[in-house]
Amino acid sequence: MDERDQRNNDPADLETPGESAGWKSGLAKSLIGLAASIVLTLASFWAAGTGLVWGPGVPVLLAALAIGQMGVHLVFFLHISSGPEGTNTILALAFGVFVVALVVFGSLIIMANLDAGMVSMDGLMRMQR
Numbered sequence: 001m002d003e004r005d006q007r008n009n010d011p012a013d014l015e016t017p018g019e020s021a022g023w024k025s026g027l028a029k030s031l032i033g034l035a036a037s038i039v040l041t042l043a044s045f046w047a048a049g050t051g052l053v054w055g056p057g058v059p060v061l062l063a064a065l066a067i068g069q070m071g072v073h074l075v076f077f078l079h080i081s082s083g084p085e086g087t088n089t090i091l092a093l094a095f096g097v098f099v100v101a102l103v104v105f106g107s108l109i110i111m112a113n114l115d116a117g118m119v120s121m122d123g124l125m126r127m128q129r
Contacts, residue, residue: 033076040069 044065047053053061074080080089119127 029076033072036072036076037069040065040072044069 044062047058047061047065074093080086080093082090
């Protein structure tokens with residue numbers, strides 16, 4: 001048998017890139033992600049319900065915990081990494097975030113403009129008399 005036939009029969013060549021580490025390491029990574037998600041969720045509930053955090057700082061703390069939660073989900077569950085195979089995924093994610101931000105902030109600007117041009121209720125009542 002020549003070298004080319006041996007390469008085709010190698011079981012390592014038949015595995016997909018994500019499966020090469022084995023199912024045990026994948027399960028361990030998922031369990032670590034689950035534990036981190038639970039800790040961040042419990043920390044968010046604690047921050048919202050405790051009086052130990054300065055009142056105006058609670059939304060900032062909750063936003064920081066939410067960003068951490070998103071990071072945990074991206075890395076551990078969606079398997080987004082900075083490796084060469086994840087470049088397109090990261091670019092697609094960045095573009096999606098950009099489009100959502102554009103729609104949200106554009107809608108806020110449009111609604112603020114419409115609100116500024118709207119007649120108040122007192123002005124409306126004076127116009128009907």
